[in-house]
Amino acid sequence: xxxxxxxxxxxxxxxxxxxxxxxxxxxxDVDQEMFRNILKAVVSALEGKDGREGMKxxxxxxxxxxxxxxxxxxxxxxxxxxxxxxxxxxxxxxxFREDLKELRIPEDFITDIASVVFGNxxxxxxxxxxxxxxxLPTLEDLKWRVDVAISTSSLAxxxxxxxxxxxxxxxxxxxxxxxPVSKFQELRYNVALILKEMNDLEKRNILKIQx
Amino acid sequence: xxxxxxxxxxxWKLGMAVSSDTCxxxxxxxxxxxxxxxxxxxxxxxxxxxxxxxxxxxxxxQFKEMAAVxx
Numbered sequence: 001x002x003x004x005x006x007x008x009x010x011x012x013x014x015x016x017x018x019x020x021x022x023x024x025x026x027x028x029d030v031d032q033e034m035f036r037n038i039l040k041a042v043v044s045a046l047e048g049k050d051g052r053e054g055m056k057x058x059x060x061x062x063x064x065x066x067x068x069x070x071x072x073x074x075x076x077x078x079x080x081x082x083x084x085x086x087x088x089x090x091x092x093x094x095x096f097r098e099d100l101k102e103l104r105i106p107e108d109f110i111t112d113i114a115s116v117v118f119g120n121x122x123x124x125x126x127x128x129x130x131x132x133x134x135x136l137p138t139l140e141d142l143k144w145r146v147d148v149a150i151s152t153s154s155l156a157x158x159x160x161x162x163x164x165x166x167x168x169x170x171x172x173x174x175x176x177x178x179x180p181v182s183k184f185q186e187l188r189y190n191v192a193l194i195l196k197e198m199n200d201l202e203k204r205n206i207l208k209i210q211x
Numbered sequence: 212x213x214x215x216x217x218x219x220x221x222x223w224k225l226g227m228a229v230s231s232d233t234c235x236x237x238x239x240x241x242x243x244x245x246x247x248x249x250x251x252x253x254x255x256x257x258x259x260x261x262x263x264x265x266x267x268x269x270x271x272x273q274f275k276e277m278a279a280v281x282x
Contacts, residue, residue, distance in 0.1 A: 145231040150240075152224040161229075 010099045011086050020082075023075030024104035026068050034063065035109050042077045043116055046084070047128040076113075083117045084125050093118050141168040219255065220247035242267040 012020070027035070041054040055073070062069050083096065093114055100110045116122070143166045149158040163179040179187065201207065222245040228237045245259045262270055 143232050145237070146229045147226045147241075148229055149224050149226045153222045158224075164228075 010102075011091055011096055012082055012099070016103070017078050017082075019071060019074040019078050020103060022071060023079070024106075026064075026071045026075065027106065027109065029064050030072060031063070032108055032112075034058070034061075036112060038073055038076055039080075039112055039116065042073065042080055043121065043125065045077070046080060046125055048131065079113060080116065083113070084122070084129060088118070088122065091117070137169040137171040137173070139167055140170050142166070214251040216248045216250045218246055219249045221245070240264055242270075 037058050041051045045051045097110050097114055145164040147162055147164055149160045152158050161181055163184050165177055165179055167175045224243045226241055228239045230237050241261050243261045248256050
C-alpha cells in the first residue's frame with residue numbers, strides 16, 4: 001500500500017481521505033447511469049434536502065453489494081464536498097480533472113463530477129453550504145411599538161414614551177422588551193456606527209483574498 | 212409537601228400605544244400588569260402581560276366576583 005500523500009496543489013490539500021483513496025477500486029462494475037444517480041443524490045444531500053428516497057431506490061437497483069455502495073457514496077460525497085470548499089476563483093478545472101485522474105477515477109465520471117463543480121448548479125450549492133456555517137441564532141423578525149405610559153401604580157402622571165420591541169430569532173425564540181428613550185438614542189447611534197463600519201470593511205483588502 | 216407559587220407583588224401601567232411597525236396611528240389604550248411570583252423554591256420570577264380595555268374590564272369583573280364570593 002503506497003503512502004496516501006498527494007502533490008501540494010491537489011484540491012484535497014495534504015492527505016487523501018481513505019474513502020476517496022479507495023473510490024476508484026470501489027467504482028468497478030458501477031455503470032455511468034448508476035454513477036449519475038448517486039451523484040444526483042449526493043448533490044441533493046449537499047443542498048440540504050432529504051435524499052433518503054433517492055438513496056433507497058439506488059440501493060434497490062444496485063449492481064454492487066450494499067457495503068461497497070456505501071463506500072462509493074461516501075467517496076463521492078467527500079470528493080464533492082472538498083471540491084466545493086475551494087472557491088471557484090482558486091480551483092481551475094484542468095487542475096481539478098488532473099487531480100481526479102491521479103486518483104484513478106474513470107474519465108467519464110470525472111466529466112460528470114466536473115460538471116457539478118463548475119456547472120450552473122454550483123451557485124445553489126454554494127448558497128446551501130454557506131447556510132450550514134456554524135453561527136449564533138439570527139434575527140428573523142423585528143416588530144416595534146411606541147407607547148406612552150399615562151399612569152402607573154407608582155406614578156400618577158407618568159407621561160413617559162418608550163419603545164416596545166419584539167425580536168423573533170431563527171431558533172424560534174422570542175425576546176420582548178422595553179427600550180426607554182435614552183437607550184433608544186444609544187441604539188440608534190450604534191446602528192449608524194455599525195453601518196459605517198460595514199461600509200468601511202467592504203473597502204478593505206482582507207475581503208479580497210485570492211490564492 | 213406540595214406547594215404552589217404565591218403572588219407577592221403586582222404593579223400596573225395604563226398606557227397608550229401610539230404607533231407601531233404595522234400601524235402609523237394606533238392610538239390604542241392598554242393596561243399592562245407586572246406580577247412578581249415567589250416559587251416554592253423561594254425564587255422570585257416575573258410575569259407581565261397586556262390587556263386591551265375590554266379585556267381589562269372583564270378582568271376587573273372577575274375580581275369583583277371573586278371578592279363577592281370571599282365575603
